[in-house]
Amino acid sequence: xxxxxxxxxxxxxxxxxxxxxxxxxxxxxxxxxxxxxxxxxxxxxxxxxxxxxxxxxxxxxxxxxxxxxxxxxxxxxxxxxxxxxxxxxxxxxxxxxxxxxxxxxxxxxxxxxxxxxxxxxxxxxxxxxxxxxxxxxxxxxxxxxxxxxxxxxxxxxxxxxxxxxxxxxxxxxxxxxxxxxxxxxxxxxxxxxxxxxxxxxxxxxxxxxxxxxxxxxxxxxxxxxxxxxxxxxxxxxxxxxxxxxxxxxxxxxxxxxxxxxxxxxxxxxxxxxxxxxxxx
Amino acid sequence: xxxxxxxxxxxxxxxxxxxxxxxxxxxxxxxxxxxxxxxxxxxxxxxxxxxxxxxxxxxxxxxxxxxxxxxxxxxxxxxxxxxxxxxxxxxxxxxxxxxxxxxxxxxxxxxxxxxxxxxxxxxxxxxxxxxxxxxxxxxxxxxxxxxxxxxxxxxxxxxxxxxxxxxxxxxxxxxxxxxxxxxxxxxxxxxxxxxxxxxxxxxxxxxxxxxxxxxxxxxxxxxxxxxxxxxxxxxxxxxxxxxxxxxxxxxxxxxxxxxxxxxxxxxxxxxxxxxxxxxxxxxxxxxxxxxxxxxxxxxxxxxxxxxxxxxxxxxxxxxxxxxxxxxxxxxxxxxxxxxxxxxxxxxxxxxxxxxxxxxxxxxxxxxxxxxxxxxxxxxxxxxxxxxxxxxxxxxxxxxxxxxxxxxxxxxxxxxxxxxxxxxxxxxxxxxxxxxxxxxxxxxxxxxxxxxxxxxxxxxxxxxxxxxxxxxxxxxxxxxxxxxxxxxxxxxxxxxxxxxxxxxxxxxxxxx
Numbered sequence: 001x002x003x004x005x006x007x008x009x010x011x012x013x014x015x016x017x018x019x020x021x022x023x024x025x026x027x028x029x030x031x032x033x034x035x036x037x038x039x040x041x042x043x044x045x046x047x048x049x050x051x052x053x054x055x056x057x058x059x060x061x062x063x064x065x066x067x068x069x070x071x072x073x074x075x076x077x078x079x080x081x082x083x084x085x086x087x088x089x090x091x092x093x094x095x096x097x098x099x100x101x102x103x104x105x106x107x108x109x110x111x112x113x114x115x116x117x118x119x120x121x122x123x124x125x126x127x128x129x130x131x132x133x134x135x136x137x138x139x140x141x142x143x144x145x146x147x148x149x150x151x152x153x154x155x156x157x158x159x160x161x162x163x164x165x166x167x168x169x170x171x172x173x174x175x176x177x178x179x180x181x182x183x184x185x186x187x188x189x190x191x192x193x194x195x196x197x198x199x200x201x202x203x204x205x206x207x208x209x210x211x212x213x214x215x216x217x218x219x220x221x222x223x224x225x226x227x228x229x230x231x232x233x234x235x236x237x238x239x240x241x242x243x244x245x246x247x248x249x250x251x252x253x254x255x256x257x258x259x260x261x262x263x264x265x266x267x268x269x270x271x272x273x274x275x276x277x278x279x280x
Numbered sequence: 281x282x283x284x285x286x287x288x289x290x291x292x293x294x295x296x297x298x299x300x301x302x303x304x305x306x307x308x309x310x311x312x313x314x315x316x317x318x319x320x321x322x323x324x325x326x327x328x329x330x331x332x333x334x335x336x337x338x339x340x341x342x343x344x345x346x347x348x349x350x351x352x353x354x355x356x357x358x359x360x361x362x363x364x365x366x367x368x369x370x371x372x373x374x375x376x377x378x379x380x381x382x383x384x385x386x387x388x389x390x391x392x393x394x395x396x397x398x399x400x401x402x403x404x405x406x407x408x409x410x411x412x413x414x415x416x417x418x419x420x421x422x423x424x425x426x427x428x429x430x431x432x433x434x435x436x437x438x439x440x441x442x443x444x445x446x447x448x449x450x451x452x453x454x455x456x457x458x459x460x461x462x463x464x465x466x467x468x469x470x471x472x473x474x475x476x477x478x479x480x481x482x483x484x485x486x487x488x489x490x491x492x493x494x495x496x497x498x499x500x501x502x503x504x505x506x507x508x509x510x511x512x513x514x515x516x517x518x519x520x521x522x523x524x525x526x527x528x529x530x531x532x533x534x535x536x537x538x539x540x541x542x543x544x545x546x547x548x549x550x551x552x553x554x555x556x557x558x559x560x561x562x563x564x565x566x567x568x569x570x571x572x573x574x575x576x577x578x579x580x581x582x583x584x585x586x587x588x589x590x591x592x593x594x595x596x597x598x599x600x601x602x603x604x605x606x607x608x609x610x611x612x613x614x615x616x617x618x619x620x621x622x623x624x625x626x627x628x629x630x631x632x633x634x635x636x637x638x639x640x641x642x643x644x645x646x647x648x649x650x651x652x653x654x655x656x657x658x659x660x661x662x663x664x665x666x667x668x669x670x671x672x673x674x675x676x677x678x679x680x681x682x683x684x685x686x687x688x689x690x691x692x693x694x695x696x697x698x699x700x701x702x703x704x705x706x707x708x709x710x711x712x713x714x715x716x717x718x719x720x721x722x723x724x725x726x727x728x729x730x731x732x733x734x735x736x737x738x739x740x741x742x743x744x745x746x747x748x749x750x751x752x753x754x755x756x757x758x759x760x761x762x763x764x765x766x767x768x769x770x771x772x773x774x775x776x777x778x779x780x781x782x783x784x785x786x787x788x789x790x791x
Contacts, residue, residue, distance in 0.1 A: 080626055082782045100632045108630040113623040113785075114703060116559060118566045123559075126545050130555035131631040139550070159566075161704065175627075 028055040029091070031183050031214035032077065037086035039072050039238075046072045048238040049086070054216055054231070056091075056182070059209050061229035062218040063255070065263050069238040070218040071111055074187045077216075078108045090183055104132075107181035109173050111188045111218075115160050121147075121171045122156035125178060132179035139178070146174035149204055151197060165192040173201065177208075184208070186217040190224060202228055222256040236263050299379055306383040310390035317394050323468060324394055325491035329475040332412070332487030335387065339380065340419040354425060354523045368523040372421060372516075381417050388412040395490040404501055405490035411508045412486045418515040425522060479504060482511035548644075552633055556641025560617075564645045569620060569701050573613045574649075581605040599664035600674060603657040607678045608729060610650050611685020615692040615725040617642050618777075619700035623788045629781045635774030639690045643770075650682040673740035673751040676758030680736040683762030685729045687769025692725045694777040697784060699791040732765055733758070 032054040039047040047069045054060045064070050075081035077088050079095050079102070088095040093102035116124060122143060129139035147153045150170045155163065160171060173189060184205070190198045205215050205228070219225050225232060226246065232255070233243035241262045242249045250258050309331075316324040357367055375381065388409040395401040479488030486508035492501035544561045548554035564570040581602035588598055618625060628638055658674045698721055736758035743750030777784070 078630055079632075080629055080782060080785055103630055103632045106630065108626075110626055113626045114621075116563075116621070116624045116627065117703065118563055119559065123543075123545055123562070127555050127559055128627060128631070130550055131552050131627065131633050133552075136550040 028057070030054070030089075031056040031058075031091055032060075032185075032216060033089040034073075034077065035087050035089075037073065037076055037088065038084045039069075039076060039081065040084055046238055047076070047083075050235070050238070050240055052233055052240065052243060054183075054214060056214050057209055057212050058214060058231050059205060059229045060214070060216045061225035061232040062216065062235060063220060063222060063225055063232060063259055064218075064235035065220070068235045070235055071187055072238075073235065074185055074216070074218060075110070078106060078110070078185050079103055080108075080110065104179075105182040107176040107179065107184040109169075109176045109184075109186040109189055111191070115168060115172055117161035117163075117168075118159060120157050120159055121152055121163070121167075124160055124171060125156075125175055128175035129178045134179060142178050143174075146178060149200065150174050151200065166194055166197065169193050170197060170201070181213075183214045183216070186215065188219060189217050190219060190221065198224075222254075222259055226250070226255040234259055234262050299382075302379040302383045303386075306386040309387050313387070313390040314393045317396060321397070321491070321495045322472065325488070325495060326468065326471040326475040328391060328394060328491055329479045329484045329487045330471055332391070333478045333481070333483040335384065336412075336416060336419065336483045339384065339416040340423050354526055364524040364527065365520060367527075368520045371523070372418060372519065375417055375421050376413075380420065381413070384416045385413050391487070391490075395494050397494045400498060400501075401490045401494040404493045404505060407505060408486040408489050408508065411505070411512055415482075415486065415508070415512050415515060418512070418519055422515065422519055422522060425526065480507070482507065485511065552637035553641050556633070556637055557644035560642050561645045561648070563620075567620075567703070569703075577606050577609045577613070578602075580609055596665050599661045600670070603654060603661055603674060603678045604681055606653055606657070607650055607682040608685065610646055610653070611682050611689060612726055612729060614642060614646050614686065615689035615721070616697060616700050617689070617693045618784055619693070619697045619788065619791060620703075621788070622700075622702050622791060623785060624703070625788055626785055629785060635694070635777035636770065638777050639694070639770045639773045642693070643686050643690065646682075646686055650686075654678045654682065669747060669751055670740075670744065671751070672755035673743045676751075676755035677733065677736050677740050678758075680733045680758030680762040681729060683759075684732040684765040685725075687762075687765035687767070688725050688728045688732075690766075690769040690773030691776065692721060692773075694773045694780065694784070696721045697787050699787075702791060732761060735761060 030053055032052070034050055034052040037047055037050045038045070050069075050073055062070055062073070072081065076083045076086075077095065079099055083096070087097075088102075090102040091105050093105070095102040095106075116127065119127060125143040125146065126139050129142065130136075134142070143156075147156055150173065152167065152170060152174070155167060155171075160168060163171065169189065169192060173186070176184060176186070189201065193201065205217075209215055217225075217229070229246060231243075231245050232249050234241045234249065242258075246255070249255070253261075313328070316327060319327075354367060354371060357371070362370070391412070392402065392405040392409055395405040475484070475488070478484035479491070485504040489501045489505040489508065492498075492504060544558040545555065548558040564574065584605065585595075585598045585601060588601075589595065654675060658671060658678060661674060662668055662671045736754050739750050739754035739757055743754055
């Protein structure tokens with residue numbers, strides 16, 4: 001096992017461990033560690049004690065049915081929702097005890113939250129960059145690179161309010177990356193993004209992971225997670241039912257079959273005979 | 281539709297309030313119409329026609345101005361596969377069951393009692409009542425459907441808001457003009473002249489028919505009823521055509537405008553404070569919710585001055601009023617600023633933006649407007665007032681109000697946010713999430729400003745009476761208290777913002 005994340009001091013042992021970590025015998029650095037995370041809303045338990053370890057350099061998928069607690073978990077990981085119990089460490093920094101250090105290493109794409117949409121795409125990128133403490137010149141440079149990478153060059157001067165859902169997602173994703181964080185936490189990053197763009201995004205994320213960055217992303221598109229991620233966790237009813245490398249979790253099946261099995265199996269489609277007798 | 285009753289508790293409360301308010305208005309007007317039964321024919325005729333025409337205008341225009349979301353939009357029924365005529369008729373009948381339709385029905389029935397002065401007037405009044413109700417409901421239907429269709433893009437919604445504000449501002453002098461007519465002497469002839477014209481238009485024809493019969497001119501009475509019925513027929517045809525047309529037309533697409541570069545962001549420093557200031561200024565200039573606030577701020581003192589002028593207060597004294605009043609509402613308008621961001625505030629949380637940067641950045645637009653208002657406005661006010669020794673008082677009190685207000689708002693918006701109009705909603709719409717706290721917080725921040733300004737204001741009043749050094753005391757007291765309150769407010773607000781980040785987002789999610 002890796003050294004307990006609470007005691008890891010990345011500053012002390014950081015001298016560029018940027019080589020692909022898989023071949024070394026040294027234990028891989030833990031990028032994100034979640035311990036005993038619990039969240040209740042009124043009487044309903046949304047997250048019932050989740051423990052996860054994500055190693056640096058991996059593309060980690062979180063899958064689960066609707067309402068399983070994926071977004072709640074990721075909100076607590078990113079400092080947007082206060083957990084009732086448990087702790088979250090980003091490269092050794094506690095998100096809730098030492099937020100400034102932890103959040104500097106964190107890039108976030110939340111799901112279903114608004115953007116400052118009366119800004120143009122370019123302004124939103126600039127705004128995110130400056131709030132993250134970048135200087136003007138590097139914001140300019142990175143905005144141009146990100147816009148080119150996400151295919152938004154011609155849309156930077158339009159209001160985000162006039163963007164399509166997919167474009168909003170892409171500009172938010174670009175804004176999450178502008179300060180070159182070590183860990184990206186992306187909630188449903190591919191929802192309503194067209195296939196060409198999502199292929200681009202996947203390539204960007206894979207190169208980022210190869211350079212030592214870590215990506216945690218949630219989705220309910222199993223094929224995509226199976227294709228892109230090297231590790232995966234299955235969350236159902238606020239608990240982790242399986243986690244590990246993709247091969248371990250799949251256990252010989254496709255991820256989709258394994259997921260349906262874990263999530264409670266298929267409902268037998270009986271009693272719907274009327275659907276097969278058409279009304280005209 | 282009975283569906284109106286099957287909603288969340290707060291919506292039911294809203295509906296009940298609307299019902300009580302609507303029925304209250306209706307019964308008040310109905311009582312008036314009943315009372316008119318005992319007035320002479322000429323006066324009753326003028327009153328009924330003028331106010332009836334206004335009611336018809338209100339029915340047709342209100343949906344356009346308010347941009348109400350249409351629950352009976354024909355498009356919603358497009359997938360049920362009804363014929364156009366049947367759909368048009370069904371929706372028209374369904375819209376008879378609504379609070380406004382109930383109100384107009386009561387008024388139309390009451391109008392019959394006004395004309396119980398013979399068989400022909402009563403018969404015509406009954407026919408008119410039916411025509412009036414149907415005309416109002418159909419007009420409202422048509423304009424609501426048009427509004428929903430035309431205002432489906434964001435920019436057109438913003439535009440309507442601005443147009444609405446301009447109309448409201450334009451109406452202010454009109455009200456002053458109407459107030460200037462000496463109603464006790466010229467009232468009846470003025471009203472009668474308006475009624476003569478209005479009763480030949482579709483607006484007043486239905487109201488005029490029984491009135492003319494009661495006055496003895498049967499010929500013009502029948503002619504007016506015919507006009508009213510023809511108009512109703514036209515409306516029905518228009519409605520039928522509109523339903524047919526709108527079902528096959530795609531939703532309007534906005535053509536996006538291009539904005540060049542990052543404008544305000546270049547003019548402020550590349551620090552978090554500068555970026556937040558630039559973002560705030562951009563929002564004040566671009567977002568209809570802020571523009572509405574901005575447009576209303578000069579209207580408030582204008583209305584106050586008109587009212588007080590009518591009451592006989594001399595203009596020289598009233599000249600001292602606008603600057604402090606505008607400062608009061610300008611600084612007060614930002615006391616719920618965080619809620620205006622709605623859930624977009626997450627960006628400030630994940631980038632661990634310092635509370636100070638957030639607080640100060642948000643105050644920049646109000647300061648940038650307030651300081652010139654104080655300097656130029658005070659000079660102008662005192663020029664009208666005539667006594668330059670009062671200048672320090674006016675500046676002191678106004679600056680105190682602005683600075684104290686901004687300080688208090690800094691604390692309030694971070695510590696006690698309450699639901700605000702969401703981004704892209706109509707500025708006149710009510711926030712979905714109800715809450716009893718909103719009124720309390722609004723009142724608290726308002727009277728907090730007045731309380732902390734009291735010393736400067738007291739000195740200014742003493743200076744107004746005794747002169748001497750009091751104006752200077754007002755200036756110094758105002759600036760000292762104001763700056764202290766601003767500094768303290770930003771500090772406290774910053775701490776609240778940093779501590780309560782996740783609560784602010786949770787509050788926005790409930791909004």
